[in-house]
Amino acid sequence: MTTSDKVEDMIAVMSRSGWRITDQRRTLAKIFADNEGFLSPKDVYDLMKDKYPGVSFDTVYRNLRMLSEMGALEQFYFMEGGLKFKGSCFKHHHHHLICLECEKTITFDYCPMKQSMDLPESFKIMNHRFEIYGICGECQQQAE
Numbered sequence: 001m002t003t004s005d006k007v008e009d010m011i012a013v014m015s016r017s018g019w020r021i022t023d024q025r026r027t028l029a030k031i032f033a034d035n036e037g038f039l040s041p042k043d044v045y046d047l048m049k050d051k052y053p054g055v056s057f058d059t060v061y062r063n064l065r066m067l068s069e070m071g072a073l074e075q076f077y078f079m080e081g082g083l084k085f086k087g088s089c090f091k092h093h094h095h096h097l098i099c100l101e102c103e104k105t106i107t108f109d110y111c112p113m114k115q116s117m118d119l120p121e122s123f124k125i126m127n128h129r130f131e132i133y134g135i136c137g138e139c140q141q142q143a144e
Contacts, residue, residue, distance in 0.1 A: 006033035006087060013072040013088075024052055028063060029072075038076060038084035038103050076131065078103070095129070099136035106136070 010029035011021055019025065031047050032039070039047075045060045064085050067073040073085045076098065089107070097106040113128050135143075 003030070003033045010067075010072045010087065013070055014067070017070040024048070024055065025063070027051055028060075028067070032073065032085070032087035035087075038078075038081075038086050038105075040082060040084050044085070074129075078133075096131045097136075098131055098133050099139055100133050101135055101139035104136050104138070 007026070007029045010032065011026065014021060014025060014029075027048065028044070031044060041057070041061045041064055044064060045055070045057045048055050048060055064073065064075075068075045068085060071088055074088050075083060075085050077083055078100070080100075081103070084103075086105070093111065094107040094109050095111060097108060098104075112130060113125070119125070
């Protein structure tokens with residue numbers, strides 16, 4: 001998928017959610033399309049303020065949270081690194097293996113939610129996420 005495809009996918013999510021597509025929001029989508037890794041709110045703020053010196057950290061953070069809630073971004077919480085965001089994959093359902101050292105992310109298609117579950121009170125699952133945190137093979141080799 002090209003960078004422009006990723007930007008347009010994120011813009012489409014914003015539009016479906018009723019957002020007006022401003023130059024700042026298009027730039028925000030491009031930032032995530034250009035970066036495969038995780039970005040902290042501070043990382044995004046630093047990239048945004050280069051082009052928009054008047055943008056506030058609160059505005060950037062609020063937009064990140066709202067983009068996450070609408071599904072355009074995925075948010076992850078790292079024990080050491082805090083809250084970080086990454087562009088969502090819109091093409092298929094998958095989960096993640098995440099390296100705690102280098103933050104490399106490996107997607108995998110196995111979904112534990114496909115197993116039979118005995119949920120209380122006829123609970124209906126609307127969405128779910130599944131991440132496994134560990135150390136990738138490259139980081140294990142570097143540590144030896």
